[in-house]
Amino acid sequence: MLEVGKANFNAEVLSSQRPVLVVFWARWSSACRVAAPALNEVMAEISGRVKLVKINADENPNLSLWYGIQSLPTVLYFLNGVVLARIVGAASKEAILGQLESSTQNNGTSPLSGPSTEHG
Numbered sequence: 001m002l003e004v005g006k007a008n009f010n011a012e013v014l015s016s017q018r019p020v021l022v023v024f025w026a027r028w029s030s031a032c033r034v035a036a037p038a039l040n041e042v043m044a045e046i047s048g049r050v051k052l053v054k055i056n057a058d059e060n061p062n063l064s065l066w067y068g069i070q071s072l073p074t075v076l077y078f079l080n081g082v083v084l085a086r087i088v089g090a091a092s093k094e095a096i097l098g099q100l101e102s103s104t105q106n107n108g109t110s111p112l113s114g115p116s117t118e119h120g
Contacts, residue, residue: 001043004053005060012053014081020051021100022076026058029072035090039073042096050077077103 004012004022013020023039025032043052057064057072067076067083077085077100085103087096 002051002053004055006062009055009060009063012051013078016051016078016081018049018051019104020053020078021046022078023052023054024057024064024067024069024072024074024076025054026056026072028058031071031090032073035073038091038093038096039075041093045093045097046100079104 001023002012013022021042046052055063057069063069067074071088073088073090075085075087075091075096076083077087085099087099091099
């Protein structure tokens, strides 16, 4: 998973041609450690259709503040620079995928459908 910060956030997330799943995390967060296995399963499932990046909330306080990150982990799902879904706390693979699916139903851009064409 690509590490993103203030310097490359615009290029890697907001200007991305693909949907982007952004995970805000911190080393000290036990909830982030609990969530890691489910997030790894999600990454394996949607890799190639969705860009996957992580942001260390401690090292990027301005991004955390801008997106209202109050609990870790927080997962934001971006499409064309817009947040379509927010998942806060340790969630199961099914809960994360379900939230992504429901947030994109209406525009036909589900991260769960379509061929895998690129890894990242």
